[in-house]
Amino acid sequence: MARPKIARKSTTVDMTAMCDVAFLLLAFFILTTKFKPSEAVPINTPNSVAAKIAPETNVVMISLNKDGKVFLSTGDSKGDKDKKQAILQSVNKTRNLGLTDAEIAALVKAPFIGVSLAQLKQQARMQTDQMTGETLPGIPAKDSTNNEMIDWMRGVADAYQGMKPNLLLKGDNVAKYPSFRNIIDAFRKNDFFKFQMVTNPESVPTGSDLYKLSVSGKREE
Amino acid sequence: MAEMDTSGGGGHKKGPGVKKGKKLSTRVDLTPMVDLGFLLITFFIFTTTMSQPTAMKLILPDNKAKPEEQNKAKESGALTIMLGKDNNIFYYEGILQPNGVNFKSSNFKEIRDVIIHKKQTTDTADLVIVIKPTDESTYKNVVDILDEMSINVIKRYALVDISPDEDRLVKVSEGEPAPATPTAAPAGK
Numbered sequence: 398m399a400r401p402k403i404a405r406k407s408t409t410v411d412m413t414a415m416c417d418v419a420f421l422l423l424a425f426f427i428l429t430t431k432f433k434p435s436e437a438v439p440i441n442t443p444n445s446v447a448a449k450i451a452p453e454t455n456v457v458m459i460s461l462n463k464d465g466k467v468f469l470s471t472g473d474s475k476g477d478k479d480k481k482q483a484i485l486q487s488v489n490k491t492r493n494l495g496l497t498d499a500e501i502a503a504l505v506k507a508p509f510i511g512v513s514l515a516q517l518k519q520q521a522r523m524q525t526d527q528m529t530g531e532t533l534p535g536i537p538a539k540d541s542t543n544n545e546m547i548d549w550m551r552g553v554a555d556a557y558q559g560m561k562p563n564l565l566l567k568g569d570n571v572a573k574y575p576s577f578r579n580i581i582d583a584f585r586k587n588d589f590f591k592f593q594m595v596t597n598p599e600s601v602p603t604g605s606d607l608y609k610l611s612v613s614g615k616r617e618e
Numbered sequence: 619m620a621e622m623d624t625s626g627g628g629g630h631k632k633g634p635g636v637k638k639g640k641k642l643s644t645r646v647d648l649t650p651m652v653d654l655g656f657l658l659i660t661f662f663i664f665t666t667t668m669s670q671p672t673a674m675k676l677i678l679p680d681n682k683a684k685p686e687e688q689n690k691a692k693e694s695g696a697l698t699i700m701l702g703k704d705n706n707i708f709y710y711e712g713i714l715q716p717n718g719v720n721f722k723s724s725n726f727k728e729i730r731d732v733i734i735h736k737k738q739t740t741d742t743a744d745l746v747i748v749i750k751p752t753d754e755s756t757y758k759n760v761v762d763i764l765d766e767m768s769i770n771v772i773k774r775y776a777l778v779d780i781s782p783d784e785d786r787l788v789k790v791s792e793g794e795p796a797p798a799t800p801t802a803a804p805a806g807k
Contacts, residue, residue, distance in 0.1 A: 419659065423662070449674075451672060574754075578751075578779070584678065596671065596674050606771040
């Protein structure tokens with residue numbers, strides 16, 4: 398009996414399709430990744446075990462850099478920018494700063510506010526790329542007698558009437574406590590009793606009470 | 619990759635003297651390219667999820683509230699933690715004795731044991747931790763100690779301004795020669 402002829406088949410698998418998929422996914426991830434915007438005020442945040450992701454809408458961000466300078470900024474969305482305008486208008490009115498509409502618009506466009514109330518007109522004339530944590534003096538909040546954060550927080554309260562802003566405090570590791578206390582004081586004076594501190598995630602130490610809770614699935618945020 | 623020649627030997631013979639052109643495969647081996655693609659994908663997946671900042675919640679007490687409405691901390695259940703400069707920590711349980719015998723020093727490594735010990739030996743309803751940062755402490759110190767609260771699941775704690783007496787005690791303790799209090803706390807975690 399003649400042996401049946403076994404057809405010779407190639408052992409090569411066509412990699413083209415797989416390659417297509419790989420690069421499609423790659424392109425997708427690259428495009429959807431939001432790169433960390435280069436920050437004018439570099440801040441090294443401390444670590445914490447908090448697992449909640451920082452919110453991104455209705456954000457009022459207070460930055461505290463390593464020299465204890467305080468900066469105020471809002472989120473990037475349209476709604477947040479509108480709120481920033483409302484905050485500026487409110488502060489302008491309560492403190493009689495005499496800012497024109499054009500100056501307010503310029504300040505809304507600025508990435509953050511980092512001067513005393515009296516110098517706002519100057520910041521409005523600055524170029525965006527000149528505004529960095531080095532060049533601007535920061536909002537005065539170092540001593541409790543001249544704490545302009547109180548005025549700003551009143552503006553925030555005005556702009557967010559009936560709504561809850563997400564107050565985010567982003568402080569640097571080496572910032573000293575007095576600036577932090579004055580910011581908290583400003584929150585408290587305007588009846589903001591809840592705020593969040595931006596931190597880097599860190600794992601829960603094994604064996605601690607929180608670890609036991611999260612293992613048993615009872616951890617609450 | 620081993621590619622088998624499936625062209626199947628000689629085809630039709632060309633006449634004598636006609637040289638057979640060597641058959642070159644037009645196929646390129648794409649395996650390394652796929653490897654590279656997936657490597658990059660993994661890289662991007664990992665870097666995106668890791669840089670997401672988290673937020674730690676803090677609820678402040680209303681200091682305008684009437685004193686009689688505030689819940690008074692039972693003295694025995696209180697643990698007061700003071701944050702000094704250079705990552706030093708000082709603490710005392712209950713109320714501070716006039717001669718300062720229960721005023722102890724610690725650091726960020728040991729404070730967790732102190733808190734756990736306090737938590738185990740105190741009735742949960744009475745336990746309250748009072749955090750008093752001095753002007754010399756840093757933002758990191760405050761966040762770290764608040765983090766200890768959540769690590770050890772302390773339900774009641776408060777961030778309070780330091781009293782002048784305590785501030786003086788902390789200053790005096792820090793003014794001691796360094797070998798007496800070997801509290802060279804680690805700079806980072």
